[in-house]
Amino acid sequence: MSLPAGSIIADAPCGTGRLAEPLLAVGYRVHGLDISDEMLDVARQRLRGFQERFTCEVADVKTSRPNEPLYDAALCARVLMHFPLDQQVEFLAGVATLSRTTVVINHSLDSVYHRLRRRVKRWLGHQASANYPVSNADIKELLQRSGLREVRRYRLVSLVSEAVYIVAERIAVSPQAT
Template identity: 25%
Template sequence: MPTADPIPLLKLLGDPTRLRILALLDREELSVGELARALGLAQSRVSNHLRLLRDAGLLAERHAGASTFLRRNGVALEGDPGPGLASRLWGALGEELAALPEHAADLVRLEGVLADRRSKAGEFFDRVAEEWDKLGIAFDTGQARHRAAAHLLPADFVLADLGCGTGYFSQPLVGHCSRLVCIDLSARMLDEAKKRLDPVRRSTDIEYKVGGLDALPLADGELDGVVAGMVLHHLPELDAPLTEMRRVLRPGGTAVVVELAPHGEAWMRGELGDRALGLAPADVCAAFERVGFEDVALDPVDDRYCPKGPDGAVELSLYAVRGRVPRASLSARNGATN
């Protein structure tokens, strides 16, 4: 193994300022200006030492815009006397560096430099925050945020959208469950749902099934969650569909119903096929409890349904009711009620 003269390296490291520089650059990547401030020295005094350290290959540089950032180069260097002598010497110095008279003061100043750097970044974003979304910083498909969400949410969930129509309530579920079953009486509505959902299906298996809420084409306990958005007011009564929802959910599974509050828009019967002009939240909550859901809760929804009527668009209030299937076994419960 070729060896080289170690004396130049030892001389280089024998200088206290150069050791302080290396100790700081071992902790943080710094610009020349930041380094000079952390050392409490004029930049001109630091530059000469940096040139020597750079020539000896002890510094790594990164250029960003007009600034050059420096770090201690810990890699064994070409021309290094012996394999990585500089690195080995550095390793051997270890805690001895802390005994350098100026080192503690350097660290305090370094903290100040880093705090300034953070607050500069904060100031920059404070300045642009209001304009940020208008700066044209756009994403292409939006997949990145869906990927992030998919990693965070329990993706092994199996969900169903009942009376899914064109898939409006399904859309935010896609990508956040392993399987989604879209069910509707109308095959043509399911075709429209497919057009909407298949292009964004990501990791979710989506099934489209023709079926009624009073006899769901699903096995007992097959689902972790169901949503029924804007569909119960099309049905003659609440107990049969809610009993079916409870049957197809596993113990602990959740049902969510989104409904229209009672309203007086009678034209919606003829134009939109509505049977009831909205449903009273208390009636929906009572039906949830009657069929055996627990933790039944009414959630206000900050949204309105805005269909176009004969006299222009109307704004109708919405609400959500949710309930959970008891964790005690379904068969025990069925045995008690049958």
Template identity: 35%
Template sequence: MRAEDAYRRFAKYYNMYVQEFMDDIPVYLKLCEGAKDIAEVGCGTGRLLKPLLDSGYRVTGIDISDAMMSIAEMKLNYYIEDGMLELINHNFIKSYTSKQYDRIFVTFYTFNYLIHDDEQTQFIKNVYKSMKPNGIITIDLFYPKTMANPEYEDKWSDEKEYFHNGVKVLMKDNRKMIGEIEERIQIFSQEGISDEIKTCRRFVNKKDMYKLLKDAGFSKIRFVEGYDYSDLHELAVDESTTAGFMAIAEKL
């Protein structure tokens, strides 16, 4: 399933599913310092947009899903009317933006949904063209759960309980790796009705991410693990990828 199709179906669950995740917010707030024009790519329903806006930053939220952005628009309409937030539908695989940004954040594993080499390459090149000189890109990349914990391979998880518009929703998922690709099935059940959503994400290690950024023209490429900004470091020759990480680079 293509990412935009999955997000269209997932939009009604996404807000309840990800809003409680806050581990990455301090890193993005740190990286916003001194920036005027900030964009989040893969903004979804506005999980990160709101804390950035609440901190006084003007932000552009970018996504390929109109369904996701409709929810963000309803939640954050005050900021739109106040001129602090702009929401746009844009696909960086196809083109760069007419506006250039000081910071572009590719958040919450958005990049991992790019399965093919040419998609990844074109995405990075177009983001580069969308940035001002001395701009900073940050890409958040996942480490597959089944690589960290092989016992979860092709096994159904225990059900997790959420509430959506006052109605209890049960969610369980199944993940398996085929080469670099994680195939994931999520089943959401509420009031006797189930919705099954299938997605694929590609694992990208640090060395491959470094090459993608360098080939696109980025410099000062560094990495952070565990959303710990104090861990910011250059890639070591023998460095392996054993956890999720952020890649941070500059356009000079």
């Protein structure tokens, strides 16, 4: 799925704008949503050179959902793995309501290999990167309960990273977040 330059992407949560920056650099418009005005202040400063192509607002996507999708796509990165599955569904279902079609998420995979790898990292003194990594079955449930269907999956440096990037599209059935 490709979006033409000038398309508007919702970045939720936007945080400091770290992921919005490369999207803006290739010609997209980005609207950042985050519950922290302090984080958005950093994003505003960081992205001020993009002028009106970057806008943002303080919002909780779990509770303030639009009546109809407002953006061409939505990005939900670096957040889901910090919450149990039911809260992930609640958050992602809110993000899904922002997009007309496409939602891109990233998550941390859970497998025997990744559990062993995390144990070794903890033993070496590294902080855990994901409190709630997900299995493939969890991903399927997360997407389905959020009103999404997986279109494509990407893994970057799969032996080193547990990160998975999923391109999903909204399905006609309304989300059943619980």
